[in-house]
Amino acid sequence: MLKEYAGRVRLIFKDLPLPSHDLARPAHEAARCAGALGRYWPYHDKLFANQPKFERADLLRYGGEVGLPRETFAACLDARRFAPEVEADVEQARAIGVRGTPTFVVNGRVVAGALPVEDFRTVIDEALKDKP
């Protein structure tokens, strides 16, 4: 869908692992490790394709599948190097009143919950109309 709006839409992804999902936080930290190694989006797509299989061995395997150097990636994951960054995202969500996932903020307009593609397209089109 982003391809369809190429150049007109920018997507900023924010981590919001919910407390009830105990395997989510390591997955979010792993994705940031992948990002530090230049493979954020391929790893991100891997996680969504394989949820909720997020045990340590799974996370490491996905790293290998997207071409991450195993030792460096494992060290980053085990050291929880990006735990503060993930926590900062959670705090920011809390600060602006975002509680559930997914929540989208489209040019300041909050859209809570997963919308059918067609409805989402309408929201984007409206935002584009406001800002030609």
Add this chain to the structure above:
Amino acid sequence: MVNGVRSRTARRPRVYTIRIILLVLALVLVRAVAAVEMLGDITVEPTMVKGPPTAPVTIVEFSDYQ
């Protein structure tokens, strides 16, 4: 005298109306500023962004992998 009193009481509702309008405008302005600040507090990690910074529409997605 009587006329003066009358005109004063007649003026009051208008003063209140103007005050209420100003108050509503101030509240709208405060809300608008708050909305802008709300997004200003969101940090952007460059590796977690798709699309150009010049794009007219910015979507911030809060998601949980699990």
